[in-house]
Amino acid sequence: MEESAAFVEWGPYLSYGKDPAMSMTICWRSQQPTAGGWIKYGIDPDSMQVVKETPGTATHIHVVRLTGLEPATIYQYQISRDKDKTWTFETGLPAGSTKPFEFIINGDMHAYPCNRLDRYFQLMASEAPKHDFYVGLGDFVNDGLNIKHWNSLFYDGKDYLATRPLMNATGNHDTDKKEKYKNYLDAWFHPYVNPVEGAYYLLEYGNAVLFFLDSCNAGRGEPLPADEQYAWLDENLAKYAKQDRWIFLFMHHQIYSTGDFSCPYIMHDVFRPLCQQYHVDAVFYGHDHHYECFWVDRDADWGGTLFFVAGAGCGQHHIDHGIMGDRDGMTKYVWPGRFLNVRKHGVPPPSKNINGLVKGFRNDDLVKECQLFGVLEPNFVHVKIDGDVMELKSIGWQKQVYHHLRVNRTGAGRKWDPGCELAIMDY
Ligand SMILES: [Fe+2]
Numbered sequence: 001m002e003e004s005a006a007f008v009e010w011g012p013y014l015s016y017g018k019d020p021a022m023s024m025t026i027c028w029r030s031q032q033p034t035a036g037g038w039i040k041y042g043i044d045p046d047s048m049q050v051v052k053e054t055p056g057t058a059t060h061i062h063v064v065r066l067t068g069l070e071p072a073t074i075y076q077y078q079i080s081r082d083k084d085k086t087w088t089f090e091t092g093l094p095a096g097s098t099k100p101f102e103f104i105i106n107g108d109m110h111a112y113p114c115n116r117l118d119r120y121f122q123l124m125a126s127e128a129p130k131h132d133f134y135v136g137l138g139d140f141v142n143d144g145l146n147i148k149h150w151n152s153l154f155y156d157g158k159d160y161l162a163t164r165p166l167m168n169a170t171g172n173h174d175t176d177k178k179e180k181y182k183n184y185l186d187a188w189f190h191p192y193v194n195p196v197e198g199a200y201y202l203l204e205y206g207n208a209v210l211f212f213l214d215s216c217n218a219g220r221g222e223p224l225p226a227d228e229q230y231a232w233l234d235e236n237l238a239k240y241a242k243q244d245r246w247i248f249l250f251m252h253h254q255i256y257s258t259g260d261f262s263c264p265y266i267m268h269d270v271f272r273p274l275c276q277q278y279h280v281d282a283v284f285y286g287h288d289h290h291y292e293c294f295w296v297d298r299d300a301d302w303g304g305t306l307f308f309v310a311g312a313g314c315g316q317h318h319i320d321h322g323i324m325g326d327r328d329g330m331t332k333y334v335w336p337g338r339f340l341n342v343r344k345h346g347v348p349p350p351s352k353n354i355n356g357l358v359k360g361f362r363n364d365d366l367v368k369e370c371q372l373f374g375v376l377e378p379n380f381v382h383v384k385i386d387g388d389v390m391e392l393k394s395i396g397w398q399k400q401v402y403h404h405l406r407v408n409r410t411g412a413g414r415k416w417d418p419g420c421e422l423a424i425m426d427y
């Protein structure tokens with residue numbers, strides 16, 4: 001991305017390092033290139049430590065990685081660019097802890113055409129005030145090559161992103177080309193395993209393991225994990241499946257969805273066996289711009305996997321952005337209204353999807369068996385983990401709860417509570 005006069009300040013913004021309990025990465029961008037940036041941080045404001053940036057040439061891009069922090073502890077911090085301001089961050093839970101924690105999820109903010117995302121950040125902070133971190137499912141900016149779009153995101157997110165870690169996954173609008181991928185790596189400094197192959201990584205957090213996949217494969221644009229990423233995923237799923245932890249996958253491209261991008265056969269063929277083999281608890285993705293929940297293999301003795309479309313983070317005016325509309329006549333949206341509960345409404349009639357039904361399915365028996373609920377309104381997902389209980393809510397713009405699940409698990413060889421759906425509003 002050109003560092004031009006159009007550049008504006010970003011941040012500070014946060015993300016966890018490799019160990020969320022003991023590390024924090026703090027980034028910012030300056031209007032003018034500078035060298036010698038620093039972070040001042042501490043639990044007690046009267047005894048702050050200073051950590052300097054790695055020496056280098058003057059740049060707009062500033063990154064300081066703090067390590068050796070205390071778990072689950074609130075720190076104050078300042079950055080060299082804004083010496084008179086103080087923010088706070090909180091470190092995460094150590095791996096293996098069974099203390100409760102919370103996070104929020106959404107994707108597809110599409111900053112720039114979607115503006116006033118600050119209202120969205122405020123909503124997430126007010127309706128889930130105790131959440132520990134934010135999971136982004138990609139497409140945070142509409143065009144990863146356009147500096148205006150990045151500026152818009154960081155302008156709208158400046159208050160929120162300074163105080164809560166954002167752990168992001170790549171989206172096609174962010175990274176479907178090599179040039180976009182480069183910009184992405186310059187913006188999000190997550191603990192990538194091998195960024196040459198993809199921006200994938202995992203976090204051990206309390207009694208959960210969180211996998212962040214790069215469904216664009218380092219700018220190559222293919223939604224399936226390429227060989228190296230797949231081998232890493234398979235190896236680590238095998239490792240953690242034996243450790244009695246919640247296993248969550250986060251990625252951009254959808255597996256099950258009745259939105260315009262539908263259920264691609266190839267994603268179903270690859271991910272369903274992985275989830276079955278390693279008893280993955282839930283998979284969250286965006287790309288389609290709505291909320292939808294599927295419970296697949298729910299009758300299996302290990303309880304099955306929940307799949308969520310959580311791509312309705314499109315700001316208040318933009319839920320129909322592209323994906324849910326007519327798409328220049330290529331597709332007609334098939335839901336009966338703004339809500340879809342196939343048990344109540346029945347399966348919508350078949351219709352062409354954006355791929356002309358060549359690569360995906362949408363309204364077949366699997367969807368009929370497994371879909372719990374869908375909603376075509378802006379919303380975010382709030383997840384609370386407390387031991388073996390997961391409580392999940394899809395929360396809309398007017399603070400309404402569209403979907404509310406509570407899932408119990410009982411360890412490796414888990415079995416979920418078949419009565420887990422606390423409430424589905426009567427749509
Ligand atoms: Fe999107």
Ligand SMILES: [Fe+2]
Pocket residue numbers: 139171172173252286287288
């Ligand atoms: Fe997308």
